[in-house]
Amino acid sequence: MMKILITGATGFIGQQLITQLKQHQLLILTRNISKATQLLGAQHQYIEQLNHLNQLNDIDVVINLAGEPIVGKRWSDKQKQLLEQSRFQITNQLSQLIQQSVTPPHTFISGSAIGYYGMRRDTQILDEDSAAINDFSHQLCRQWEQLALTSQTEQTRVVIIRIGIVLGKNGGALAKMLPAFKMAAGGKIASGQQGFSWIHQQDLIDIILFLINHPTCQGIYNATAPKPVSNQAFSQTLAQVLHRPAVVPMPEFVLNLAMGEMAQLLTKGQYVYPKHILQAGFNFKFHQLKPALEQLLC
16 A cells, blocks of 8 residues: 555546545645545545645655646636646645655656647647647646656656546536537537547546556656547547537637637647557557547447
């Protein structure tokens, strides 16, 4: 049994991860202990601030999933600052605590996103060694990752997971798309040729568990399925699984007016390939999109 410190545990991914780690001793950082206890259970230990700790000598693994959702609010200067602070502050504090520890955690797994590669990537296949385009999403992820990597030593390995679009039953991107598609009001976004780099929720959880349990793994890992698709292909497949048509496109100019710069997350996607995790020997349960959607929705 390990002692694991987790941030972002009440989020869509965090809640699922907690159920898979219940055999371990969990220390959960949360802004609302009462709400988190109701959601995750009273058997865990909770803290409201990292300031309550001055070292992590008794922690084996740190999993950092905290961060303001990047989709949902227009990227005003204030919102960009919130996106940065919600990631940078906690990640920096965790790195400092690891550095201050005499016997630090042996593993620090820190979240990032495929936004690291930048948004205007056309149909190019991107892996962990691909160069990035210097836009806001890249700058956000780059600084986030660099703060985590400062804690890497011979005693602590740091693993960065660049997470794609997570498909799950009760949250994430799919939950936001379903109402329109169920009403036959879904369709491609913009040209539909932009990449849609998805991952089934169970594969993402399994990747995190795999990285915890394989001490030779460190550095950058894309958490995306091996078969990314275009936005148009995703829309058609989702509609097929739901037995609905997908004939209502969303023009790019409408999203630009409604969302501003943030619209690029939908209109300028990427085709991301998980080269490093495959090389490490991980086996995906869901390579193809249609079986993944059928498992979630049928």
